[in-house]
Amino acid sequence: MDEFDLIRRITPKKTHQRSLVMGIGDDASVYQPHSHCEEVVCVDTMVEHVHFRFDFSTPFEVGFKALAVNVSDIAAMGGTPKYYLVSIAIPPHGDEAIVTALYEGMKALADTYHMDLIGGDTVATRSDFVITVTVIGEVPKGTACYRHSAQTGDVVFVTGELGSSAAGLSLLMHEVDPVMAVDPAFFLERHKMPQPHIAAGHICSSFPRVTLNDVSDGLASELNEIAEASHVTLEIEADKLPVHADLPLLRKEWLEWVLFGGEDFVLTGTIPEADWENFENQCKEKGIQVTRIGQVKHEQAASVILKEHDQQTTLRKKGYNHFKK
């Protein structure tokens, strides 16, 4: 594989962002930030056989997801993604068709958000693909949604449905029987090509005090991060957690997927009770599913409680801990 050829092939023919001064083709890219905005930056790496497998996902899907997980981090700040940089370590089994398809998968998502590829590196490695994506976005000054501002009485919410990605992975691993679901392809799609919730993030950042996380590591983990950063207790109700109708048909312990599965890339967070109705209406107007799943209870306790029937369970980041009644 000729690196210069490859770079020529993946270099965008046209760019979207008018503030881009110099794209790929010099030592670094140059862009003019918007003066009323702050810059939002994140990076995430996906490793073959650790985060993805080419017998589960096509190279196009892997590329799409490698960018999606980063765009989702921008969504979780209430931001708008603008640019991305891609570094790929290519093993001996990585031919040009795979690499090209990885970039095409990224481009498919990037075009949705008018994002430009502005840099990267392609290097050789000895065993597995390693794909690192950096995304740069922006958010109007002072409106980014952090984790530390939740207060007693706030509503806990989630955008979209939970557990679908984990169900998709279980289907791919043959751990559950696809015949139980009306539409098993739905879950596979959610696992392989997650859709970042940028539009929902925008609504969140238009409110003055919203905490926000994207559900990458699992709902329990994300809510614990908000609880810790805000020094509050979040109480959520099991029967309020939004799931696809087929999910409970696939597995008796489906709540495991919902709480700890992760990779749903929906958003979860808190918003003042006084803003909830307006927030819910704005989401509805945009066709965004948003569900009230609980409430912020006590300050300075930093925990997440699951209410199920008459039982209360403390949710750790990675599992249950049944010491409360």
Next chain:
Amino acid sequence: MDEFDLIRRITPKKTHQRSLVMGIGDDASVYQPHSHCEEVVCVDTMVEHVHFRFDFSTPFEVGFKALAVNVSDIAAMGGTPKYYLVSIAIPPHGDEAIVTALYEGMKALADTYHMDLIGGDTVATRSDFVITVTVIGEVPKGTACYRHSAQTGDVVFVTGELGSSAAGLSLLMHEVDPVMAVDPAFFLERHKMPQPHIAAGHICSSFPRVTLNDVSDGLASELNEIAEASHVTLEIEADKLPVHADLPLLRKEWLEWVLFGGEDFVLTGTIPEADWENFENQCKEKGIQVTRIGQVKHEQAASVILKEHDQQTTLRKKGYNHFKK
């Protein structure tokens, strides 16, 4: 190795940049760009056994270099580095001490430039370390140094000395005899811990029409990129190329190192003849070695010519091509 522990250990205790709004600890970092500046961004990956070996370099040195190669790209735009993000894929043989030392090596260089670590990812891999560093810098609006503005009559220059890094690598590979050099450690240092030429880049960007590249792939390669982007011929003189006094003692074909060795991370480029004296004086005042090595000759030819005695040789990116007399 516990990821949360590791993140806690590498998260900076204090930050330098006052424009940083939110550093490590949320879904993404947020900073306020300076309104009179453009943002400059690049990413580079180093792979164990491809770009570095722990029997040649300590983890601290590898970390230092992984950041240095990116900071050098910012220097080559005339910019100032501000932030960096680090993604490390860690193989089974990568213990906590190695990973910590990698970050310390980066921090040593970062502190020199008051750069803040604002994000990253640590993941597992099966065979080799893969270190991807993203650097974000800034440059006053409209002053970035690109490759495309060289014109007939311009001076071709280089900051610092050439070939030292390649000599250091040859010493490490036991290809040459260290006893020939007065100070072999000098060359090893240049290979293992290259110093980016940020201050030289600043002087370059203060002049209205400077082309600039950092010497990562070799002088011949960098000058060819400028020749291609500017549609000009660059003519350089072999006996003007600045080298360390010991370099010619190490190897008869030392000019190979100078022209094609790369990884010197000095800057090379062009500047109008009328600006040369002023430019040279400003460099001298700052203690920066700058050498006039040639001239821009004909427009629209896009080649690099080496004059050596009475012979002219066309320099390709990766080697000589003796078809000119």
